[in-house]
Amino acid sequence: MRKDSLTENEKIFGSKLLWIYGIGCFALANAVHIFIFYAFFTRKLAHSDWYFIINDFLGGAAMLAYLIICVIAGLSALRKGNAQGRLLIMFSSIWAAVPIWESLVIMLKTKNMFNSSTRTSVWHTYDQYLLDRDRFGGWLILVFILLVTFFLAKFKWAKEKISVGRSGL
Helix, strand or coil: CCCCCCCHHHHHHHHHHHHHHHHHHHHHHHHHHHHHHHHHCCCCCCCCCHHHHHHHHHHHHHHHHHHHHHHHHHHHHHHCCCCHHHHHHHHHHHHHHHHHHHHHHHHHHEECCCCCCCCEECCCCHHHHHCCHHHHHHHHHHHHHHHHHHHHHHHHHHHHHHHHHHHCC
């Protein structure tokens, strides 16, 4: 016998599993990032400014994979009627936005990053990299846009819920 609607306990259990899944994916993405960086790049970059640039780039790549997985899981949960899927998408987007933005800036401002003999960058020192305005200004704008987008979407969803509720009267 197949149920078309979930009971309240099934919804709560599904929501908790969704959050455990999201946090687990976040931890796994960070663990993979750390493993790849330390296994392949630590010895080669021990006393180089590229140590932090490549570490930040790999962190952003791991967060991009995390974001894709969480968006797929969130959309799947929404299709099954679990409204927590929206929150999973929102929070994973916010957590992943900064590292992904930094990776994008690094990609645009470096050439041949993984080739030690030909790599170049617009940053000549570690301080120039740290204080680059594109890294900080861009992610502040990005996080602001994400928050506004999700709040507007939440308002739209709440408005639709109210109008659906009234039409049933």
